[in-house]
Amino acid sequence: xxxxxxxxxxxxxxxxxxxxxxxxxxxxxxxxxxxxxxxxxxxxxxxxxxxxxxxxxxxxxxxxxxxxxxxxxxxxxxxxxxxxxxxxxxxxxxxxxxxxxxxxxxxxxxxxxxxxxxxxxxxxxxxxxxxxxxxxxxxxxxxxxxxxxxxxxxxxxxxxxxxxxxxxxxxxxxxxxxxxxxxxxxxxxxxxxxxxxxxxxxxxxxxxxxxxx
Amino acid sequence: xxxxxxxxxxxxxxxxxxxxxxxxxxxxxxxxxxxxxxxxxxxxxxxxxxxxxxxxxxxxxxxxxxxxxxxxxxxxxxxxxxxxxxxxxxxxxxxxxxxxxxxxxxxxxxxxxxxxxxxxxxxxxxxxxxxxxxxxxxxxxxxxxxxxxxxxxxxxxxxxxxxxxxxxxxxxxxxxxxxxxxxxxxxxxxxxxxxxxxxxxxxxxxxxxxxxxxxxxxxxxxxxxxxxxxxxxxxxxxxxxxxxxxxx
Numbered sequence: 378x379x380x381x382x383x384x385x386x387x388x389x390x391x392x393x394x395x396x397x398x399x400x401x402x403x404x405x406x407x408x409x410x411x412x413x414x415x416x417x418x419x420x421x422x423x424x425x426x427x428x429x430x431x432x433x434x435x436x437x438x439x440x441x442x443x444x445x446x447x448x449x450x451x452x453x454x455x456x457x458x459x460x461x462x463x464x465x466x467x468x469x470x471x472x473x474x475x476x477x478x479x480x481x482x483x484x485x486x487x488x489x490x491x492x493x494x495x496x497x498x499x500x501x502x503x504x505x506x507x508x509x510x511x512x513x514x515x516x517x518x519x520x521x522x523x524x525x526x527x528x529x530x531x532x533x534x535x536x537x538x539x540x541x542x543x544x545x546x547x548x549x550x551x552x553x554x555x556x557x558x559x560x561x562x563x564x565x566x567x568x569x570x571x572x573x574x575x576x577x578x579x580x581x582x583x584x585x586x587x588x589x590x
Numbered sequence: 591x592x593x594x595x596x597x598x599x600x601x602x603x604x605x606x607x608x609x610x611x612x613x614x615x616x617x618x619x620x621x622x623x624x625x626x627x628x629x630x631x632x633x634x635x636x637x638x639x640x641x642x643x644x645x646x647x648x649x650x651x652x653x654x655x656x657x658x659x660x661x662x663x664x665x666x667x668x669x670x671x672x673x674x675x676x677x678x679x680x681x682x683x684x685x686x687x688x689x690x691x692x693x694x695x696x697x698x699x700x701x702x703x704x705x706x707x708x709x710x711x712x713x714x715x716x717x718x719x720x721x722x723x724x725x726x727x728x729x730x731x732x733x734x735x736x737x738x739x740x741x742x743x744x745x746x747x748x749x750x751x752x753x754x755x756x757x758x759x760x761x762x763x764x765x766x767x768x769x770x771x772x773x774x775x776x777x778x779x780x781x782x783x784x785x786x787x788x789x790x791x792x793x794x795x796x797x798x799x800x801x802x803x804x805x806x807x808x809x810x811x812x813x814x815x816x817x818x819x820x821x822x823x824x825x826x827x828x829x830x831x832x833x834x835x836x837x838x
Contacts (some may be wrong), residue, residue, distance in 0.1 A: 445660070
């Protein structure tokens with residue numbers, strides 16, 4: 378594990394982040410907008426940033442023998458780690474649904490391949506907006522979170538609403554044929570997530586290097 | 591070789607300018623950075639460490655250009671920023687377990703010796719330490735990774751006289767071998783009378799004087815008045831240089 382991620386997990390991450398990483402268990406609620414799981418992922422990260430401001434984490438990290446921009450890299454590693462672990466931990470619950478809740482989810486999208494693909498896109502968008510906003514100042518976590526929440530919430534609503542449109546039933550399917558059709562969405566989600574994080578780091582680090590602590 | 595060279599350091603804020611600050615610190619010496627509150631001492635130290643990004647200026651730490659060799663410079667530097675205590679609720683052993691992973695020259699045996707020497711209990715949390723003990727903990731960390739340059743921003747502010755004296759004693763011991771050096775900002779001038787070799791005086795963002803202590807004191811003796819029986823102290827010099835009159 379990288380030293381930076383180790384540091385984030387042992388010193389910087391707020392305990393609530395670990396609770397939010399387990400929110401995939403919500404997939405066992407019979408009728409629920411499962412996109413909320415992504416919202417909780419974002420909320421956990423925001424809590425952690427607020428906690429870091431209280432613990433003066435930025436001063437500790439900026440004084441470590443690393444370039445100043447590694448402050449941003451450490452936080453982005455934490456974001457990616459928490460989001461991917463959350464999605465990985467949700468997989469068993471998505472599988473259990475197929476056994477115990479075969480009637481499906483009347484509220485929104487089933488947690489299928491498309492759902493995970495869209496989820497990665499939502500996380501990518503959140504990270505891009507939140508990190509680039511936050512590292513303008515390195516202390517305005519609340520404002521940055523609210524700004525990032527706008528596209529994130531719209532994305533979650535779009536995911537949940539999409540399956541209710543005529544002809545979009547395949548997005549909600551859990552059968553083999555539907556899942557096969559959804560694979561490109563999952564791949565696109567992974568690509569968007571990787572690209573958004575790379576851009577979030579590049580812009581966030583450039584902005585942070587100009588911040589006076 | 592100088593431990594630290596600062597040339598033409600400039601940083602402009604809307605209501606304050608750190609203007610063309612230059613000085614150098616030789617190895618094995620303690621330099622006091624003095625000036626009243628808001629004079630630019632902390633901005634100078636933060637600019638040296640890249641916590642504040644200067645508009646221009648050249649900085650060399652232990653002969654290495656900074657920030658071009660930021661990682662190498664920081665490997666050899668120990669920092670105490672007064673009033674900034676991180677991870678108050680964490681145990682020292684947890685902070686150390688993380689910190690040591692970042693330093694190539696970390697010496698665990700030495701670290702344990704320094705903890706004993708400074709009476710630090712690794713099971714304690716940061717918030718349970720007195721202000722003086724917190725400074726000692728940061729010094730123990732720095733010594734354990736082989737720091738040769740120590741940058742202290744008001745490390746003795748808020749300490750009782752006994753703790754202050756103890757720390758000054760420790761600072762002198764640090765530079766004894768001739769390889770370690772300390773740049774130490776403070777407005778408690780009596781501390782510097784006791785332990786500094788050189789003084790750099792910053793006033794309104796500019797270096798007013800930077801010299802070996804006795805030469806520094808000598809250069810300000812023109813401020814003496816006929817009523818002064820003894821030579822001026824650092825405090826007298828600061829007070830007379832900064833004194834303002836109010837018309838209210």
